[in-house]
Amino acid sequence: MQDFILPDIGEGIVECELLEWLVKEGDLIEEDQPVAEVMTDKATVQIPAMHSGKVSKLYYKAGEVAKVHEPLFALDGNLDDQQKAHGTSEGASSDKSKTSEPIFEEEESKLSHAPSADDADSSKVQSRETLDFILPDIGEGIVECEIVKWLVEEGEKVTEDQAVVEVMTDKALVEIPAKYSGVISQLYYQQGEVAKVHSPLYSLNTSEGCGTKIGLQKTAEQVSHQPQVTQQRSPEQKSINKKALASPAVRRLARENNLDITCVLGSGKKGRVLKQDIAAHLDKSQQTDSANQVATNHNVNENRRSQSQQTEGVDNHNTVEPIRGIKAIMAKQMTDSVFSIPHFSVSDEIEMDKLMEVRRELKQEFEGKGTKLSLMPFFIKSLSLALKQYPIINSQVNPECTEITYIKTHNIGIAVDSKVGLLVPNIKGVESLSLFEIAQEVERLVGLARQGKLSNQDLKGGTISISNVGVIGGTTATPVINKPESAIVALGKIQRLPRFDQNDNVVPVNIMHISWSGDHRIIDGATMLKFSNLWKSYLENPISMLTELS
Structure with missing residues (x-):
């Protein structure tokens, strides 16, 4: 059992009020999963987990005041170990239709490669080799920063300590280096967006082989042509979606848009649904609904735009930009x-x-x-x-x-x-x-x-x-x-x-x-x-x- 020590959450802040626990004792949590919402005299902050594991004890109740640098909750073991033990206990009483996700990955690997005793282990290693880079503390009291410029692209190889992105805080422009060598698999923010400290900034594939991503895509295509495997996967997919992993802010965004979050495919770590996943899902729906209308009105809009520019000579639309940094x-x-x-x-x-x-x-x-x-x-x-x-x-x-x-x-x-x-x-x-x-x-x-x-x-x-x-x-x-x-x-x-x-x-x-x-x-x-x-x-x-x- 390991105590989670409440870190510094702002300049001069020594205590905070615990507004709400986002987990309960006995829950299995992942690294960086929001655990609690606390309120300082400046803002409301979500506290993420530093490690994966099982919550064994919550040291405060909602409404109580927690001290900085004192234990907030206790974490027992590692989530990978917990899931492995959990999967073993279910294996004796579950049928093939309830196969866990790591086992399904093993089946995909066997379909796309020659049968081997090492296939299952290989697929698990590959899943662990894609790591999220967590935006670290970049200044005293700084909780967010603006993405000024990405210095790399998705799919690009980077080396340890190579500059990956330029971010701007309210005090200075900072370059963020890579923590490990590997291949950039996903950038979680666009230029101009605001990134939160202690949240994922990008994901990095640290495997030596550059064809890992391509191999997984081919595996998925082969699995889609196997009727029996597809039938086994459908109920499993539903059970995963019913327990969609997302932060309270993302769930609130889904509710505001009348969107069932279980229908959204998460791109975050272990399927976590992120804000950009909600936005992409909404954009896709809007594009599907309005595709015919856009095609029909395209020429009309172009003619109107051309006529407007000719008669007015200038763009009269106001530009609005946020005040940041x-x-x-x-x-x-x-x-x-x-x-x-x-x-x-x-x-x-x-x-x-x-x-x-x-x-x-x-x-x-x-x-x-x-x-x-x-x-x-x-x-x-x-x-x-x-x-x-x-x-x-x-x-x-x-x-x-x-x-x-x-x-x-x-x-x-x-x-x-x-x-x-x-x-x-x-x-x-x-x-x-x-x-x-x-x-x-x-x-x-x-x-x-x-x-x-x-x-x-x-x-x-x-x-x-x-x-x-x-x-x-x-x-x-x-x-x-x-x-x-x-x-x-x-x-x-x-x-x-x-x-x-x-x-x-x-x-x-x-x-x-x-x-x-x-x-x-x-x-x-x-x-x-x-x-x-x-x-x-x-x-x-x-x-x-x-x-x-x-």
Whole structure:
């Protein structure tokens, strides 16, 4: 007997309420079969079995609170062993019409091959060689991800650790490698669909021979031409369908579509009915019912479509797409920030000529060391120097607005427009980094962000942010604070504009507009302006930063 320990089911979650047991004591269950529905303070989650076997004890009753990392239920033995023993006990009292599925596979093997004592064992080994790959934990608190791109196709050979699929969570783009070598037999999701953590992602045939699948298809064709075997299989097929294996979500989907789930052929492990099986069954029915109508109206529809395009010239149909991944988390974060933080803004302009000259002088030296030098490292380092004198700008307020936490480290975030959406990685401990080290970090983070491969560590723990809208072409902006931070600055593009010098002569000057947003609960306008003026002084006179560097 082995205890199933309730795993981590979300960031910061230590307990959950047991809503419903999906099995009872004494039931035989399969690996990954849903066992219980539990509710946390964030969502309702189905807990799957880690192994096959027999449920010997349920440690909680419906309505009770279960603790994370404590036993949830006990599992006795292995399902294969249980089924083998169960089949043996029935063999003495059952006739041939009640033959179990493994025995039927043995009969198929004997029909398609020369009789051999090893045929039955061979068929059983082949059935075990097709494995479902279970989507593992891919980040703290992440329960689902979007399929961005399959890197393989069904029927393609893969090797151990070969990248199989790219998935996008609400934090980053992740490549999922193959756990074993073999042949991809089925992909359970299409691109753009959402896959659940701890659910099957694809199935893999790990047999060395590539003709296993073809051999089984030929066997099935030969069996279909044998009247006696067909007559024996029909009642067995009915008994299997009466006990269709499916999760509660799939059964609910079948009920919503008035569909008898026992009529659906399951493509999952050991005949499990999946959501795509329901969809395929419904599509097939609809196609059968509407085939004649489609053929009759095809030309009419084509003519109408052609006429519509000629008269209107454009497609007037609206497009609807779900908000997922980075877009979803950004929408939630920005909404929370705007409605919980009273923003205020101040703007100014900075003369950039001296800073641009310093960059030109240092650029070649940095490139000689393998690092590109942009203006961003200067913005970041000077911002850190200003934060030392105005720590309130680097502080954070608690949700109840009763305490202020002054953050000692300066973890300065930089907004990056990546291919998966807006990302704000941050450079940790800027106060103790040199200009060269900051330039290295900027180059690393921007490169990873544009590939969508930032780690959770790079995205967590920011204390203040910089949004460089100028690289796209904007001059001013009103940035939204990246909660729980208290301030953010937007940098406009550098423009060559006329200005008056001390002698009232008009001179061309490189000007950059800056726009600050602050949390008005803890930062007042005067403090923000003093802080901004100090930061501005460092940028307009870069040599003044030397007096502050330690």
